[in-house]
Amino acid sequence: MRRILIAFFVFCSMLLTAAAQQKTITGVVTGADDNQPVIGATVQVRGTATGTATDMNGKYQISAREGDVLEFRYVGMKTLEVVVGTSNVINVTLQTEELGLDEIIVVGYGTQIKSKVTSSIAKVEGEKLMNVPVPTVELALQGKSAGVFIEAVNGKSTGATRMRIRGSSSITATNQPLFVVDGIPITTEASNLSGASVNPLTSINFNDVESVEILKDAASAAIYGSRGANGVVIITTKKGYSGDTKINFTMQTGFNDPSHRREFMNAEEYISYFRDAAKRGDAYEDLIYGDPPGTNTYWQGHVENRLKRYSGWAKILEDPNNPSSKYLGSKVDTDWQDLAFQRGRIYSADLSAQGGNDKLKFFASGSYNSQGGILVSNGIEKFSTRLNVDNKASKNVDLGFSLALNRTAIDQVSADNAFSTPMQLVALSPITPPRDLNGELYNTPVTTYYNGLLDVEYASRNIIEYRSLVNTYLVIGLFNGMKWRNELGFDLYNLKENARYGEKTESGTGVGGYGFANYGQNQNISGKSYLDYLNSFGDFSVSGVLGTEFQYTTVETLYAEGQQFPLDALKTLASAGLITGASSTLTQYSFLSYFSRVNFDYKTKYLVTLAGRVDASSRFGKNNRYGFFPAASLGWVISKESFLAGNPLLSFLKLRASYGLTGNAGISNFGHLGLYSVGNYNSLSGLLPSQIPNPDLGWETTRQVDAGIDFGFFRNRISGEIDVYHKKTNDLLLQVPVPATSGYQTQMQNIGSVENKGFEFVLNTNNLTGNLTWNTNINFSINKNKVLNLGGQDIIDNGSTRYMNVVKVGQPIGVFYGAEYAGVDKDNGDALWYVNEQDANGNIVNPEETTNVFEDANFVILGNPTPDYTGAITNTLSYKGVELSFTFQGVAGNKIHLIGDQWMGANGVWYDNQLKSQLRSWKQPGDITDVPEARLAWDNGDQSRNSRYLSPGSYLKLRNVVLSYEFPSNLVNKVKLNRLRIYFQAQNLLTFTKYEGWDPEVSTDFLVNNIYSGCDFYSAPQPRSIVFGINIGL
């Protein structure tokens, strides 16, 4: 591949040397609004790299041939094209372009012109998502808009992400936005059983995307009613157009590498550290049992036994004083972390065609994308095809469809909490060779825990998703400005999973191998019918929609599992000697809705929008089934007022404000019913109480106020948006903990409220124009989340020794709550804790007081897992076809709980290999250090719920870099091409952070919910992806 690319490059460079007969043209460029010269306007000969810029007097000089077309461009002005004639002087006047006047924004059930939009909507152009080497569309959107927080949960290839628009408004219900693709609210939940949940959105080929609109405030999202509270992501795919068919081919290749590694002890360090820890464990036992020093020796014996065991019982360990016979002749020093990682290959090819005529327009694409993961045996491969057709059947009738078929195959690895997941290999001892002398992988008892490499060799978890996404529409023009639009959408998402665990694997041991087959089907049918009106009466114009929609979703699964396979090579359950389980499940939900939106404007200056939706859903109790979600918004384009018109400084200014209600219906399908579910005993199936009824259960309601300013200065060379908002969510859908003596642990109730307040800022500047252009886009947002009320009870999982996220009134959702680590007692090596005793008012009585007893430390708030600040800055520089674009993106203000460090950074409490940082543990009285004394088998500061395992989560990443070269079209045309571009693209190239773990962009995958965020548990770092690619246009 690389060789072909180089050859191509050389070939094209040779073409560059070709030249033609030229003449020199000069002229002046002026602006129509003020008749002043335009400084820095680009003048370019169309289809070539030949170009220049106007000087301080608006003058230019350029070489061109007769018949060439000169393009005059300037930001904020309409591009002008002039054909070179016989004259050598061409003076032009450029017309001002109203900011966004022509830009179309997709909104719920329709489109609007940007300058008339009165709500808060972020738009991302599809071309900014093209070919980004990430598994899923949300990750391509990272850092592209303000107020939209997107993170991958870890670095696995499954593309699982967390996306929050203007903060988290719910504790129990979902906080993921609603995704709408070409009008269909699509399925975003998968039903796989192996590993963590995969992400159904990976099936979207983001090279097909025309634009993504993110509806952020209530005014824009209210039309999605009870599903709008978390914001709405509207994805619109490309359409055909009337004209010559354009064919576009892209190919890229590259690789994924882990973006960061941690430092673990080597074999020599491991041995001496644990021998010492055992001595200290025994000494500690003497102390607490009141025995004379030296009485207890159990652990010293234990450690020798374990070292022998972990080294494969090699004899050489026996003389610790002989340096040449330390452990397997000093040869074994296994870097298990290295064995968990791999370099993943990326290949992709994408072919699309776009064209049509006045009657029939089409867009068609086919794509292949394969991304090897950074973890051994992990990867994703996608095929996708799409055909979008629009037909003008008659003067009044338009119809068409979009059809997408996708296949995604995933080689899945176990979830982060499984011994078999590759990242947990780091727990194994460096003195353990991965394989015995016969080349067979070692397992326990030689490995400290299950050797996850056995899964790589003897297990497979194949997930194949098929998705068909179809939307058909029929639009009938009824009378002037009134159209009747009907749509039927079908989202069929199938997941097929085959897992097979050989006899040597953890799941297959003792049962003769294990396997299961899982099949899930998610059918989502939605239909809508609405009237769409657009008309103007003098200075007034009116537009709007009124209609109804239904959605009916069925989720079915089929499952069977078996044991006792005669051979590992037999992969399907047909070979299982014993079928140990089989089941099928069915669950459904439905929505029936009525919606409307009306927009008025006067002279496109005073704007009013009213919107609303009535929603009914099967998910809610009979007493509370219908809800109404209204919203209103106002806009005032001040720059159109006479006192500002023609102002040379301020080119555009709009004030807007909105208020409205949206809902969140993202809970389980039968949450309101009192239920008995099924349990087995002695191979008989029985019924057991599983849920307390709540016939009053309804949706959460979010009230949101938003105020914003859209502005443009200096002919919109500087433009941007500022928004402030306040969201208050009431009637939270909450799993309220109840006394377990009732026989239940929680009840779903509508109780409590949460607030999100924020500020968003977007700034786009054109710093340089002319031959060298330089654009900067900045977005920055602040979101403050606060729980206001929980009906009298905080949610503190006091049953957990591992996790410390809680929900407390007055604090953000999921704050870390635990003991505050105070370092190490320099006299005896004990971990110290701040007592943090509080008086009646909640003030800490004596902030300096410490204790050696963990139980005596009062739990306090230790940090927030959710960043308060997020932002990104993208710079794009281009010069004669060479373009460099790079995005720095970051978050700040959060902390991350290193849960896995409770084992790997636990000063040798057990035999897990330890981080190198643990070498500085307390050794003797007087030592000043932050790592307590190592005492094998005795907890000393390794209690998970403590601030020792919190680390700052702020980061700045060089998220994306693209360097490309666009060959001049006159050269490209000579080889019968329309376009030729080569590029280099990198994702996650650099990370700046104080985080101690692998990667601060993390939320361990087995625990992804609203409360348990910011947890790192053997979570893989993000891949650093580097690709080289070529675009060819035919």
Place this chain on the structure above:
Amino acid sequence: MKRYISLTAIVAFLVFTACDKLLDLEPSQSISEDIALTSDANVKSVLIGAYALFDDPGIYGGNILRNAELLGGNGEIQWVGTYIDPRQIFNKTMLATNSEPYAQWRDSYEVINTCNNILSALGVVKEADRDRVEGEALFLRALMYFDLVRFFAQPFDPSATNNQLGVPIVLTPTRGINESSNVGRNTVDEVYAQVITDLTTAAGKLPESNGVYASKGAVNALLARVYLQKGDYDNARKAADAVIASGKYQILPNYADVFNQDNNTNEDIFATQITPQDRFSSMTEFFSIPEYGGRDGDIDILDGHLDLYPAGDKRKDLFFMGNGAMRTGKWNNQYGCINLFRLAEMYLIRAEGNIRLGTPYVGDSPLNDYNVIHTRAGLVAAGSVTLDDIILERRLELAFEGHRIHDIKRLKQSVATWAWNDPKLVFPIPARELEANPTLKTQQNPGY
């Protein structure tokens, strides 16, 4: 134009009539509460459900037995596993947030609520089966309360009044959550009284044989154990005698045959049934090694225990070397029954009761009962027996079957440096429960 308008009307009609029905969806793999308790068959299914909860790993799926050994086993066993919660139990450094006590608390009350539901719906059960269903529900409820009070309260002391805090007694099914859900702890005496009342009623209702489910024998076996724990030796020996005298159970000739069985043996009075459709036995998980479906070999057996066996004791032969340490061989079948009550225990209870109280002996002499157990282990029959002999025999015979801490407490012995009534040997009321239930907030056990 007209045809478009009539088309609109037709589409609208179809959409709305179809959709309104679609809003009333019923679940497909669970049923609503109203249906579950309205027929004979359904109530019996709920009874199976109660057993399904009973075999949860947090309780009789194994951990309740394991925790009794971890609490009382210092010097005889060593916890070497990586899980922090069992390690805290073994080291007596439990926090109120330890997940093991919460699992027992939660799972037990789930069984209790399920039993309470069954007991509230006996009217719809066919008359022929009504007593049996009632008896099984009472037995399961009593078993839960007995182990709750043994783990979560200061031990019953026959020489005291026992008004120390036990656990909350809930005897009615939960239909909603309100103020009355915030129950407080009853006294230890009250809990024992409730257990005995339930069991006495159940004994009159259950048949002698009832498959693998609770039978009259199981009730009497539990009664014997309850009375023994209370120091009520007369009732203990009588209840044990009722089991032995029923003739339904036999001491197997070979000790090793008692364990790791897929099905109950003739010696089993009541055992947790583990099938491959369930989760595996958590006794295997922690006491055994990967070869048999266990974890890493999380519990080492020390010489402190192995040295207790006299030479020639076949029970010692069951121990084996695995993953670098000695292991008990009782739990090497991950889908095997977990022996909860077996006849050998009844002989030992009857023998202990008889030797403490003297003649007239109930059933048989302590020496004969002792020798039944002693000779089965391949040892020569003794000519005389003392209380200490019987206590030691019990320790060896029932080792690692979930008795250790409870015997230490009733015999007022100690675990390493912790005396029988040390607060560290009592589980904390789960911290989570104190948050959810304001009444319990002031009722935490000392030391937490």
